Amino acid sequence: MTTSTTSESSTSTPLLDLQALVVAVRRRRRLWCSLALIGFLAGAAVAFLRPPPPAAMTKVLVAHQEDQPNDTGTLIRTDVELLGTTRIAAKALQSLKSPQKPEDFMQDYRGTGLTNNLLRIDVTADSDTAAVARAKALAEAFVADHVRRLRNAAKAEATALLEQRDRMRKELAQVNEAIGGRSPEGDPKTSASVESLFARRAELNSRIADFAQRAEEARVGTPKLIAGTQIVDAPRAVPHSLPKAAVTNAGIGLVLGLVLGLAVAAVGTVVADRPVLRREISANLGASVIAELRRVPRRSVSPWRTRRTRTARERVTTTVARAVRGSTEPVSLLELGCAHSTSVIALNVARALAAEGPVVIVDGLPGPQLADCPKESGDPDVVSGEGVAAVPRETRRLGVGSVAPGTAWTDLQYLGGQTVLVVRAGHGSAAWLHTVARQLADQRIPVIGVVLIDPDPRDRTDGTLWDGLHTALRGRYERPARQNGTGQRRTERPSVPAARVPDNDQEAR
Numbered sequence: 001m002t003t004s005t006t007s008e009s010s011t012s013t014p015l016l017d018l019q020a021l022v023v024a025v026r027r028r029r030r031l032w033c034s035l036a037l038i039g040f041l042a043g044a045a046v047a048f049l050r051p052p053p054p055a056a057m058t059k060v061l062v063a064h065q066e067d068q069p070n071d072t073g074t075l076i077r078t079d080v081e082l083l084g085t086t087r088i089a090a091k092a093l094q095s096l097k098s099p100q101k102p103e104d105f106m107q108d109y110r111g112t113g114l115t116n117n118l119l120r121i122d123v124t125a126d127s128d129t130a131a132v133a134r135a136k137a138l139a140e141a142f143v144a145d146h147v148r149r150l151r152n153a154a155k156a157e158a159t160a161l162l163e164q165r166d167r168m169r170k171e172l173a174q175v176n177e178a179i180g181g182r183s184p185e186g187d188p189k190t191s192a193s194v195e196s197l198f199a200r201r202a203e204l205n206s207r208i209a210d211f212a213q214r215a216e217e218a219r220v221g222t223p224k225l226i227a228g229t230q231i232v233d234a235p236r237a238v239p240h241s242l243p244k245a246a247v248t249n250a251g252i253g254l255v256l257g258l259v260l261g262l263a264v265a266a267v268g269t270v271v272a273d274r275p276v277l278r279r280e281i282s283a284n285l286g287a288s289v290i291a292e293l294r295r296v297p298r299r300s301v302s303p304w305r306t307r308r309t310r311t312a313r314e315r316v317t318t319t320v321a322r323a324v325r326g327s328t329e330p331v332s333l334l335e336l337g338c339a340h341s342t343s344v345i346a347l348n349v350a351r352a353l354a355a356e357g358p359v360v361i362v363d364g365l366p367g368p369q370l371a372d373c374p375k376e377s378g379d380p381d382v383v384s385g386e387g388v389a390a391v392p393r394e395t396r397r398l399g400v401g402s403v404a405p406g407t408a409w410t411d412l413q414y415l416g417g418q419t420v421l422v423v424r425a426g427h428g429s430a431a432w433l434h435t436v437a438r439q440l441a442d443q444r445i446p447v448i449g450v451v452l453i454d455p456d457p458r459d460r461t462d463g464t465l466w467d468g469l470h471t472a473l474r475g476r477y478e479r480p481a482r483q484n485g486t487g488q489r490r491t492e493r494p495s496v497p498a499a500r501v502p503d504n505d506q507e508a509r
Helices: 003-013 017-026 029-049 074-081 086-096 101-108 128-182 188-228 242-272 278-285 307-325 339-354 383-392 409-414 429-444
Strands: 055-061 110-114 118-124 230-237 289-293 329-335 360-365 379-386 396-402 418-424 447-453
Touching: 017 029, 017 242, 029 242, 055 128, 074 110, 074 118, 074 128, 086 101, 086 128, 086 278, 101 110, 110 128, 118 128, 128 188, 128 230, 278 289, 278 418, 278 429, 278 447, 289 307, 307 329, 307 339, 307 418, 307 447, 329 339, 339 360, 339 418, 396 409, 409 429, 418 429
Parallel strands: 289 447, 329 396, 329 418, 360 379, 360 396, 418 447
Antiparallel strands: 055 118, 055 230, 110 118
16 A cells, blocks of 8 residues: 555656755755855945946926826926937036037936926036036026926917907907997897897907916916926035945845856756755665765864764664675675765775675775775775686675766676665766666666765655565565575575665664
């Protein structure tokens, strides 16, 4: 019941494992921390290397004839765009007596609408004095242009109203002339026509008075708008604090660098597809994780080695030695991304087995990692692959090799009939782990278990394959009987996964 349930849950793998993604990104903290630090330093450096130019600002209160309480800022946005025209820039330069082109001057200032009637003008220059002078010239040029436009609009409106009034007066004169030419006595038709003329005259008088009043209101309203448009905040230099700018820029750079680093780490994790969790590595290799250990440093750190680390290494040695003792033929330790750690584990296991009989370590590593490990008096001998033939049959052999890319797969069977894989978490891709499992299966080398190097300390996933019996040669497997040196047949026992050995104070499962 448990096997079938676990098999069904393992097949329903999600498209994107968020837990694995978070763990992988956290393991690449050096990358995003470095980018965050680079962004922090770059932001601070920009504040010192490229300080902002001297600047000045002023505020102008702008009165509009079409002001409405529910205005959404359309009028002030129009004023901002008018400020950025060559006409305003040319008038300001003319008052400053500057030979600069209006097109170039427009790049040195900008307007911002604070409210529906309040405009802020920001100007940059070579010095604070020049910036203040430019801000004042721009504000005065804008106010003068706005006042001129108000007067022209009011004059045009009043002229149109007065023209309408004069036209009505001419028509009224014609009506009065028509009324004067009619006699008060006559037939009823003539009386009706006279009454309509009187009604028309009354209407014309009313409209003439209305046009005259509206023209007067247009004239009267203009001075109020002109008086309401003024500079309310005198031009002044904007103070600049270099430490404040450095802190601000550094904070912005830190955030940008951190976001960029996290994005790069996440994308790289998804693209590389490098398993880091126990359950992923176990599933891809088809073998159970029997022990865990943090990466062994290349230099000896005995004076600073903590009790927790020493205890974890002793547990790993005990677990691997137990697996080697339970095998009836030579066992090999095959590394993937952790040659030095594998060499140290092999030496510790060989020392533990040396008390039971002679042990020889067969060095099949491509590099000098095993030779560089610190040796102690009485350590087992280390021989190369060529010297295996000279090893006596009664001597226990412990092979050390590699399954990294470029491995000669056919040579692995000479290191041992069974193997313990020593894999660094996050080093090999899922495709390569599948390749390792397939090649070992083709060489008929069962995997006793996996020792995980540099695991995630917060990983709580299970690394035991309950359905290992169905994974060909990569799970618990009983090899066919072989004949020993005396001609007797011996049968191997199925490999039983040992307890998981965490690199912390948790109990081994």
